[in-house]
Amino acid sequence: MLTLQYLREQKEEALNRLARRCNKELEGFVHKALELDIEKRKILSELENLQAEVNKASKEIGTLMRDGKKDAAEAIKTRVAEIKSRTQDLKTDLNSVDGDLNAVMYQIPNAPHKDVPTGKSAEDNEEVFSAGKLPELGEHALPHWELAAKYKLIDFEMGVKITGAGFPVYTGAGARLQRALINFFLDMASEAGYAEVIPPLVVNEDSGIGTGQLPDKEGQMYYIGEDDLYLIPTAEVPVTNMFRDVILDEGDLPVKKCGYTPCFRREAGSYGKDVRGLNRLHQFDKVEIVQIAQPEESYKVLGEMVDHVKTLLEKLGLPYRILRLCGGDMGFAAATTYDFEVYSAAQDKWLEVSSVSNFEAFQSNRLKCRYRKAGEKKTELVHTLNGSALALPRILAALLENNQDESGIAVPEVLVSYTGFERIEG
């Protein structure tokens, strides 16, 4: 969440930035939070003063008891009892105000960066880059779900049988291609200096809160009630949470991690042709890159991550474009997000395959991930960033569709050493 300090000290800027989300409620939330903050601090200072009195009196009692002056001790006790009843009230008030304050703060999304366009929906996103030539397929061109069936790459029906819709079974060359992509992405990330981790696929509540999935967005995650755990919607959650409650040294930054994991999303409310084939799944594979950076560096780091994803798409030979998301289309925790979309020719659709975001201090404030500049005593919140590099299913969809001809599908050259075959044929 945003820090109260930021709202207090730079309220106008905060409101300005939040306005880019086109959510009329937000201004009210900010004012509410600041009011509650003042109230909280008023109660807190009164409570702490009383607490100090009690502490002092308790010490006196201790001294008196040791000296055997029981009567004098009893006299102080009655005085303390009065103060205590007052502190009880204050504690109740404090809890209530603090609860309200937290509730409001949890509803305030990250403040978009100054360069983020104001807007309500995907229509207001801004295309900032595009590359690659859109392939022109002949009449014979098939959408990927038909190609998957024709060449026995993916068995959607089998997935339905053993689990349900959105859980495909990759088979034969399809499975092999999937694994090739994972290895290719991981190798590229390693080369770019990201240290590989294999995190748990299931996380606890604290982790969900740390990266912003909880509270309020439980509906997106699969929940294991018996153990109070959540299936991860992205490796971002476990990997970023490795740094929860951690104080780093300046010299540790930037931290660069990457990880491959399956991702699980309930995608409640999705329907129709959006979910056809590989377009939207409940379980999918993704390689994620994560960085933890100094605040002054974070936008440079964001650019570096964007460049990394560009490289991947170019090596795969996929036409793509980059969108800077508008305020209204960005995720709750993000300050800036670039979405990457590849063109999937047979569907004639742009498919989102990566989302690269700078969360600034929004996540680190929840995570309590701080760093200390060399020689300084004070700690400061780090900036966290992450991006998909890349999400597999839509990449696979685009590869199948764009690289098809009448007799088969060509495997991109960079993948051949991983797949062991150059073409998929009937």
Added chain:
RNA sequence: GGAGAAGUGGCAGAGUGGUCGAUUGCACCGGUCUUGAAAACCGGCGUACCGAGAGGUACCGGGGGUUCGAAUCCCUCCUUCUCCGCCA
């Protein structure tokens, strides 16, 4: 899954109701000494919030309770270790 033991500052390790936010050692930082280093000696050495400051408050695995007062007592959860069972 069953039985037992334990969780204290970066690490080690004291502390079982009253100046304990916490003895001590190591590590670390600064200084003295030294040609330099080591050793020795002196000093410093957790986090967060409130406060202009002095200072105050909170935190000894998490949460709750008893008490004027809790690291210390009680309840509960979590984790680790040992033994048994089961198992890739």
